[in-house]
Amino acid sequence: xxxxxxxxxxxxxxxxxxxxxxxxxxxxxxxxxxxxxxxxxxxxxxxxxxxxxxxxxxxxxxxxxxxxxxxxxxxxxxxxxxxxxxxxxxxxxxxxxxxxxxxxxxxxxxxxxxxxxxxxxxxxxxxxxxxxxxxxxxxxxxxxxxxxxxxxxxxxxxxxxxxxxxxxxxxxxxxxxxxxxxxxxxxxxxxxxxxxxxxxxxxxxxxxxxxxxxxxxxxxxxxxxxxxxxxxxxxxxxxxxxxxxxxxxxxxxxxxxxxxxxxxxxxxxxxxxxxxxxxxxxxxxxxxxxxx
Amino acid sequence: xxxxxxxxxxxxxxxxxxxxxxxxxxxxxxxxxxxxxxxxxxxxxxxxxxxxxxxxxxxxxxxxxxxxxxxxxxxxxxxxxxxxxxxxxxxxxxxxxxxxxxxxxxxxxxxxxxxxxxxxxxxxxxxxxxxxxxxxxxxxxxxxxxxxxxxxxxxxxxxxxxxxx
Numbered sequence: 515x516x517x518x519x520x521x522x523x524x525x526x527x528x529x530x531x532x533x534x535x536x537x538x539x540x541x542x543x544x545x546x547x548x549x550x551x552x553x554x555x556x557x558x559x560x561x562x563x564x565x566x567x568x569x570x571x572x573x574x575x576x577x578x579x580x581x582x583x584x585x586x587x588x589x590x591x592x593x594x595x596x597x598x599x600x601x602x603x604x605x606x607x608x609x610x611x612x613x614x615x616x617x618x619x620x621x622x623x624x625x626x627x628x629x630x631x632x633x634x635x636x637x638x639x640x641x642x643x644x645x646x647x648x649x650x651x652x653x654x655x656x657x658x659x660x661x662x663x664x665x666x667x668x669x670x671x672x673x674x675x676x677x678x679x680x681x682x683x684x685x686x687x688x689x690x691x692x693x694x695x696x697x698x699x700x701x702x703x704x705x706x707x708x709x710x711x712x713x714x715x716x717x718x719x720x721x722x723x724x725x726x727x728x729x730x731x732x733x734x735x736x737x738x739x740x741x742x743x744x745x746x747x748x749x750x751x752x753x754x755x756x757x758x759x760x761x762x763x764x765x766x767x768x769x770x771x772x773x774x775x776x777x778x779x780x781x782x783x784x785x786x787x788x789x790x791x792x793x794x795x796x797x798x799x800x801x802x803x804x805x806x
Numbered sequence: 807x808x809x810x811x812x813x814x815x816x817x818x819x820x821x822x823x824x825x826x827x828x829x830x831x832x833x834x835x836x837x838x839x840x841x842x843x844x845x846x847x848x849x850x851x852x853x854x855x856x857x858x859x860x861x862x863x864x865x866x867x868x869x870x871x872x873x874x875x876x877x878x879x880x881x882x883x884x885x886x887x888x889x890x891x892x893x894x895x896x897x898x899x900x901x902x903x904x905x906x907x908x909x910x911x912x913x914x915x916x917x918x919x920x921x922x923x924x925x926x927x928x929x930x931x932x933x934x935x936x937x938x939x940x941x942x943x944x945x946x947x948x949x950x951x952x953x954x955x956x957x958x959x960x961x962x963x964x965x966x967x968x969x970x971x
Contacts, residue, residue, distance in 0.1 A: 547813055547814055547815075548813070548814050548815030549815065549820075557819060558819050558820075558823060559817060559819065559820065561815075561820060564820060564823055564824070564827075567823075567824060567827045568827065570827070570831070571827050571830050571831055571834075574830075574831045574834055574835060575830075575834050575838075577839070578834045578835055578838035578839040579838055581838065581839045581843065582838040582839060582842055585842050585843060585846055586846070587846060587849060587850055587853070589846075593843070596839065596843065597843065597847065600840070600843065600847075618844070621840070622832065622835065622836040622840050622841075623832065625835065625840065626828070626831050626832040626835050626836070627828075629831065629835060630827075630828055630831045665824075668814075668820075669814035669815075669816060670814075670815070670816060670817060670820040670821050670824055671824045673816070673821060674821045674822075674824035674825045674828065675824070675828060677821075677825070678825060678828055749814075
């Protein structure tokens with residue numbers, strides 16, 4: 515990927531020499547924390563990360579259709595590989611959920627997270643992603659804007675994924691436990707309603723149950739923290755990987771980035787796995803009855 | 807919060823666009839790949855289980871057939887032995903009967919032959935007697951031709967013949 519980076523770094527110099535007056539047309543090629551906009555469709559600002567996500571969607575679409583076409587009772591080729599992956603994941607999920615029925619129920623959602631994140635992470639490593647782009651004038655400066663940027667190297671994407679995951683875990687929780695019971699996990703009405711009943715037997719409920727209610731409030735903060743930690747962990751890892759690769763190729767474009775490429779391939783899998791397994795554990799936790 | 811939004815260029819529209827992207831990925835994976843795949847996998851599991859069960863059934867049937875066959879063979883052997891015994895007995899009986907019949911027939915033949923021989927002997931004796939009488943008469947005639955008359959002659963012959971007898 516980043517072999518071409520050296521050219522890009524050189525390009526501004528060449529451009530400077532030939533076309534632009536000195537001091538005015540320095541093209542900036544810094545890695546930004548945000549995804550740069552490419553163009554606008556209606557009110558929507560299409561960023562390079564969004565474009566990359568669309569590519570991921572297209573790849574998933576093609577793969578899925580290929581799998582659907584090749585599905586037979588006796589598996590062969592692509593279906594075999596896919597089944598092997600699915601079986602492996604089901605085994606892993608069983609160790610978290612504790613039952614095959616639950617694993618099967620959450621599998622499509624969690625597996626979709628894994629595939630989407632994995633492909634987005636890896637798409638960011640492809641040659642050309644982050645290195646082929648256009649030069650855009652931004653005020654007085656000229657800025658290099660790549661056409662593609664890893665989908666997960668944009669907080670909008672990771673935040674969207676984290677919100678879907680956490681909201682889904684609550685939806686499944688309400689479905690599994692019932693709205694009233696589920697609501698009491700967070701805003702503990704039950705704890706207060708219990709006080710008049712139990713106070714004669716055990717006066718300590720006067721102290722214990724308000725604490726229980728307070729714990730419920732902490733859980734609400736916990737849910738916000740879940741979204742924050744999920745989104746920032748994924749974004750941070752992938753964005754850091756891209757910056758790392760860019761710096762390594764800036765040092766020496768040939769050879770040096772290769773070990774880091776392998777590292778980033780592994781990071782891509784690990785982060786996708788961490789994200790999906792965390793969503794799975796939230797799903798499992800929220801659908802099982804409260805124990806404390 | 808504002809600094810967060812400005813630093814990372816958070817945008818509700820982009821957020822929604824990414825949510826839609828993920829929804830598409832989820833729907834496509836679920837309906838095109840996972841759902842049919844799970845169905846096929848479940849079907850295959852069912853088929854394999856059924857196959858194994860069938861194999862067990864077939865094995866049981868085989869064992870049953872084996873025992874049945876053995877039973878049938880022993881029964882057939884018994885029956886065959888009984889038939890053989892019966893046949894042997896009948897054959898022995900029949901042989902004895904035949905032997906007895908043959909004996910009788912042989913006896914009858916012997917008797918008739920004896921009878922015949924006896925009759926022949928008697929007739930031969932008669933002839934011999936007659937011839938001897940003639941011979942004696944002839945020789946006596948020659949010896950006593952002139953001394954004896956016819957009457958004395960006859961009486962003498964008779965007497966001699968009686969003595970010879």
